[in-house]
Amino acid sequence: MFIEPRGGHGRDVPRRGWIEVVCGSMFSGKTEELIRRLKRAKIARQRVEIFKPALDTRYHVQDVVSHNANSIRSTPVPLAQEMLLLAGGSDVVGIDEAQFFDETLVEVCVQLANRGTRVIVAGLDMDFQGRPFGPMPALMAVAEFVTKVHAVCVCCGEIASYSFRVAASEDKILLGETDAYEARCRPCFLSGMQEKSGADAAAEHKH
Ligand SMILES: Nc1ncnc2c1ncn2[C@@H]1O[C@H](COP(=O)(O)OP(=O)(O)O)[C@@H](O)[C@H]1O
Numbered sequence: 634m635f636i637e638p639r640g641g642h643g644r645d646v647p648r649r650g651w652i653e654v655v656c657g658s659m660f661s662g663k664t665e666e667l668i669r670r671l672k673r674a675k676i677a678r679q680r681v682e683i684f685k686p687a688l689d690t691r692y693h694v695q696d697v698v699s700h701n702a703n704s705i706r707s708t709p710v711p712l713a714q715e716m717l718l719l720a721g722g723s724d725v726v727g728i729d730e731a732q733f734f735d736e737t738l739v740e741v742c743v744q745l746a747n748r749g750t751r752v753i754v755a756g757l758d759m760d761f762q763g764r765p766f767g768p769m770p771a772l773m774a775v776a777e778f779v780t781k782v783h784a785v786c787v788c789c790g791e792i793a794s795y796s797f798r799v800a801a802s803e804d805k806i807l808l809g810e811t812d813a814y815e816a817r818c819r820p821c822f823l824s825g826m827q828e829k830s831g832a833d834a835a836a837e838h839k840h
């Protein structure tokens with residue numbers, strides 16, 4: 634379990650900023666872990682701001698909500714830069730669904746940390762094709778702490794690192810949950826991708 638480092642948020646101690654990344658597949662507990670860290674910061678009476686990309690309206694327009702219905706109030710923002718103004722004076726900034734922001738998120742997180750803010754970012758490290766997702770790889774590079782969490786493979790029960798898309802869309806962004814995605818381990822993800830490409834080839838052959 635992640636234990637907060639001493640942040641210099643006490644009296645007479647200068648504020649010290651840093652970046653934490655929580656990454657993994659869908660259903661791996663990223664949002665639960667983000668909420669856990671943020672609620673602890675609130676208990677410690679730190680000033681906490683939480684953001685998510687405005688396009689993420691899956692469970693709630695304003696709240697960050699986990700798959701098991703744990704939630705915390707957030708501010709949806711269309712652009713990462715808006716956080717710089719809105720987070721003024723915060724001790725801790727939490728960001729969920731970070732993969733949906735563009736690369737400017739990296740500079741925003743660095744600036745927040747440089748001015749003494751603890752930044753906790755949660756997001757998908759890989760998309761439905763198993764490719765690195767948006768600003769996540771660069772965020773992991775600049776973070777002081779990276780925590781990779783795992784789901785349970787729905788096919789075999791092993792630990793899962795992949796988000797297998799069961800819905801037909803090939804768009805990079807497709808909001809959804811169990812209706813559209815399954816947590817899968819590497820072998821089960823690969824066999825699913827092979828089945829898909831076999832089915833695509835057969836459909837092409839028919840036409
Ligand atoms: N395949 C799965 N593996 C693990 N947890 C799952 C799975 N499917 C549903 N869940 C639920 O999802 C919760 C994690 O939700 P959440 O924190 O929102 O994950 P994430 O943000 O990584 O998608 C788990 O505590 C569990 O209740």
Ligand SMILES: Cc1cn([C@H]2C[C@H](O)[C@@H](COP(=O)(O)O)O2)c(=O)[nH]c1=O
Pocket residue numbers: 658659660663664691756757759760761762796805806807808809810814
């Ligand atoms: C893999 C993948 C996911 N998405 C979407 C689906 C969900 O709305 C979010 C991920 O939410 P979670 O909190 O991690 O469960 O992202 C997508 O748009 N594209 C993808 O490739």
Ligand SMILES: [Zn+2]
Pocket residue numbers: 786787788789790791817818819820821822
């Ligand atoms: Zn598996």
